[in-house]
Amino acid sequence: MLVYFNGKIIDKSNVHISPDDRGFLFGDGIYEVIRAYRKKLFRSADHFDRFFRNLEEVKIGGAQHINYEKICEELLERNNLLQDAKLYIQVTRGVAPRKHSFPMPAVPPTIYLEASQIFPPLDLWQNGVKIILRPDQRHQRCDIKSISLQPSVIAIQEAAENGAEEVIFVKDGYVTEGSHTSFCMVKNNQIITYPLGKSILPGITRKVIQELCLEQAIDFTEQYVSTSELPTINEMFILGTITEIMPVIQVENTMINHGKIGTITRKLQQAFRSKIAQL
């Protein structure tokens, strides 16, 4: 597999991360995941906007001048990823002797990009998935796509061990988002999701859904939903760059809508698929 590493496209086996890389020592980096359909990047401008904003938030410099889009396209091409692929992009604060504060003087960031084939989860889109709920033990800036992800790892593992596809975090009694997805609910034909802010990632797919709702005349509203309100919810789905729109039919041990996928969820899935078909 050919990957991009600090200015060059090389075989992945030749990528050597230093033990002094601040990604390895401190989780001190930012990442993005972009979906490619038929070699076309989907919503890359949104992804790179967020990526650059995040780098700025954590003050990682020296990584903003790169033409990431061009590298992504080259990786798709040279790895012969013709259909369904994802791009993984990670930038860390670089290599320096271990000290918590930023290296002084600054060192070049570590820049890594990889493209790989994915297998769309057709059956999960069709049949829906189970989720579990767990207290949100992550840090307080979930709007930043940081690689310091250990609390998410621990939580999603609990999901995996409980036969669930995703864990949805509960903060101050309200359901927020998943470990790597956004979370939407449907009540009285209205889409409800947690408000943007520091507690959740501003998901690109969430933004796409918001646009689709406008086109389809479906009401989209940001609102706090407490766990005690969950039994009154008609439909639920999780959203993500790779996840797309995945129906949720079970929360912990409770079936949603008797395990049947709701009409709004199906409508949005169709609209999303049409959008992709037109790419």
Place this chain on the structure above:
Amino acid sequence: MLVYFNGKIIDKSNVHISPDDRGFLFGDGIYEVIRAYRKKLFRSADHFDRFFRNLEEVKIGGAQHINYEKICEELLERNNLLQDAKLYIQVTRGVAPRKHSFPMPAVPPTIYLEASQIFPPLDLWQNGVKIILRPDQRHQRCDIKSISLQPSVIAIQEAAENGAEEVIFVKDGYVTEGSHTSFCMVKNNQIITYPLGKSILPGITRKVIQELCLEQAIDFTEQYVSTSELPTINEMFILGTITEIMPVIQVENTMINHGKIGTITRKLQQAFRSKIAQL
């Protein structure tokens, strides 16, 4: 520099971390720092107890059978670190294609140890330091020495840019601990520090101080101290494996005890030094 990497002692330049290492991708690892005085490890049993407990907490297996103490001693010896040194130990969940949940089947952990010379901060011990206060934006399990440290990095950098040695975190209005130190205060000849629990690391030096207090008949108590109480505090110091006992003479723009180091702080520094001399 000779280091330990996955079973071998090799030159550091030959350590190649994979871009698929879960330390690099997810900050999914645990670390420890141990102080060596004259080639003798200080309180290594306490450090390894915590280390093994932490690995268990995050369910990283396959790293518990190693004789870390022996490796540490070999690294000190072979790197000719005769006087003041520190051991850095990091274990990650290993190398696997990027997926949030644990690799299935499990993969061997990545185990890395490094020994390096340190230069004791004699002037700071003597003259004291400034600290700043910031809201605690870290994750909710600060008792675990996780390498997912980006929120700490961002906070300590603010300290560095404000001419301060450390940032002390404020949680729900109470001062808790530093980004890489414990925090103690003295009021009416009594040592006060934040109670053990999920909000702070159970510091080994904190434990040593607790023992020294017992020996010196100084009252040591765990108590919540709000930021508004700080002006009534007589002495403060930060604690850590490398930091040892470092007096604090300034909090933000306010001098503590007119910038003079208090008698209890000096007494504990002396007692600590005697303990080290007897090693």
